[in-house]
Amino acid sequence: MKNIRLDHVAVAVTNLEESLAFYKEQFGLDLIDIEVVEEQGVRVAKLNLGNTHLELLEPLSPDTPVGKFIAQRGSGLHHICMGVENIHTEIDNLKAHGTRLIDQTPRIGAGNCQIAFVHPKATGGVLMELSQPPQTDEMH
Numbered sequence: 009m010k011n012i013r014l015d016h017v018a019v020a021v022t023n024l025e026e027s028l029a030f031y032k033e034q035f036g037l038d039l040i041d042i043e044v045v046e047e048q049g050v051r052v053a054k055l056n057l058g059n060t061h062l063e064l065l066e067p068l069s070p071d072t073p074v075g076k077f078i079a080q081r082g083s084g085l086h087h088i089c090m091g092v093e094n095i096h097t098e099i100d101n102l103k104a105h106g107t108r109l110i111d112q113t114p115r116i117g118a119g120n121c122q123i124a125f126v127h128p129k130a131t132g133g134v135l136m137e138l139s140q141p142p143q144t145d146e147m148h
């Protein structure tokens with residue numbers, strides 16, 4: 009069977025500290041780290057959710073993708089991320105099927121992962137991220 013997993017679920021929030029306090033205090037989730045990803049215009053808090061992660065995304069400014077998302081729809085589920093072993097193979101496969109992509113080639117995301125987004129119009133209305141961790145050539 010193909011080695012694919014739920015890497016994270018990302019929620020767009022307006023106030024990272026408030027949302028973080030909520031998930032830490034009321035669900036007892038542990039914060040792994042907070043990272044500013046300038047390229048995507050977000051501050052990301054990564055929380056441990058057992059076998060996956062919950063990411064809270066706070067826009068750095070209103071004119072970023074997440075800022076625009078919140079302006080249009082309010083805070084809420086932003087994307088789901090599938091962890092893959094070879095992102096190039098996945099992208100090639102999607103392209104071969106004519107699937108609408110946001111990223112035609114992988115770029116570097118949080119945690120130095122190679123990431124690419126698939127358009128929600130193609131996935132049933134959910135923004136879908138593919139992510140290949142920095143060292144998937146390692147045995148695990």
Ligand code: CO
Binds near residue numbers: 016063087089137
């Ligand atoms: Co993500």
